[in-house]
Amino acid sequence: MSRSILPVRRLSVAGVLVVAAVLAGGTPADAAAAPATAAPAAVVDAEDVITEVKLPDGATEVTIHVPAPGVTTDQLYQKLKAKGTPGLKAPAPAPKSLAASPPDDLCNLNYSATWSCPPVHWARNGFGHPQVYFVDYTGSSYPVSQVVPVWDQAHGVDSHYTHSCPTTAGVHCVQVSENNYGANGEFGSTSMRFDSNYVFFDGLVNITLNNYYANYSAALRKKFTCHETGHALGMGHNTAVSTQSCMIQGEYEFPSPNSSDFTLLARVYASF
Ligand SMILES: [Zn+2]
Structure with missing residues (x-):
């Protein structure tokens, strides 16, 4: 349940490599020479920086800012504060x-x-499940096409991958965009608006990725893409590294949600 689980996990991966190398006719020394996975020691355990603004009509506008690799939560907070970002919450x-x-x-x-x-969520609008279309405006740096079908495994809310928002009435579209915002300390953000009944506004939940940082590892880009997509469905943060969910905060290269994320989403979408 603590970060100390990580070295244990690495040992078990190393053990698998040894077995695989021996089965392939190699020796344990060959396995030892295999490239290492991401070094947990290098992980920056940064948490997102949140802005939250209550609007006069009772709606809530939230932006979840993800620190770029190597940027601490406080560094990103200070950058956003210096810009006068409204609704900024202290880390x-x-x-x-x-x-x-x-x-x-x-x-x-x-x-x-x-x-x-109560959990923020998408409306069904006459469908059996809410229909959420992730409209991918990013290039090849962000594996939106890979993570959306994974989130679609969650029962009760249907996640679709597309390049243009369907005209079908009642479906929801989440834009996923990339832009070069420079060294602003932010890997990307998810912005969302929801009403006083915790229902998302269609068109006002969007993901923006800062491709200034697109040179970071593919594994980390996948984790962050999975993480932001999860927020756009109503997921919050996982709080134990041992669960290996992409909803954990920080530079952990966990590429997917875990079974508890799916079960929790199914509970939420069965509850209304
Ligand atoms: Zn987050």
């Missing part, structure tokens, strides 16, 4: 080592959590 870092028994309710399961409680 409140939480250790990723929590109680042995996390809450098990509509908003939490096995260290997975919804973004808000």
Whole structure:
């Protein structure tokens, strides 16, 4: 349940490599020479910086800013503060080592959590499940086409990958864009607006990725793309590194949601 699990995981990966090398006719020394996976020691455990503005009509506007690799939460917070970003929340870092028994309710399961409680979500609009189209305006740097079908495994909300928003009434579109915003300390952000019943506004949930940082590892880009996509469905942050969910904060190269993320989303979308 703590970060100390990571070296253990690396050992087990190394063990698999040894077995694979020996089965292939090699020796354990060959396995030792195999390229290492990302070094956990290099991970910066940065948390997102949040802005939240309550609008006069009762809606809430949130932007989730993800620190770029090597940028701390406080550094990004200070940059956003210097720009006068409205609704900026002071960082409140939480250790990723929590109680042995996390809450098990509509908003939490096995260290997975919804973004808000009650959970923010998409409306069905007459469909059996809400239809969420991720409209990919990015280039090859961001594997949107890979992560959207993975999120679609969650029951109760259908995630689709597309290059243009369908004209079908009642479907939702989330734009995923990339731009070069320079060295602003931000890998990307998800902005969202939801009403007082915690229902997302169509067209006002969007993901922006800063391709100034697109030279970082493909694994990290996949993790961040998975993470932002999860926010756009209503997911919050996973709080235990051992769960290996892409919804963990920080530079962990976990490429996918985990089964608790899927179960929690299914609970949320079955609850209304
Ligand atoms: Zn996040």
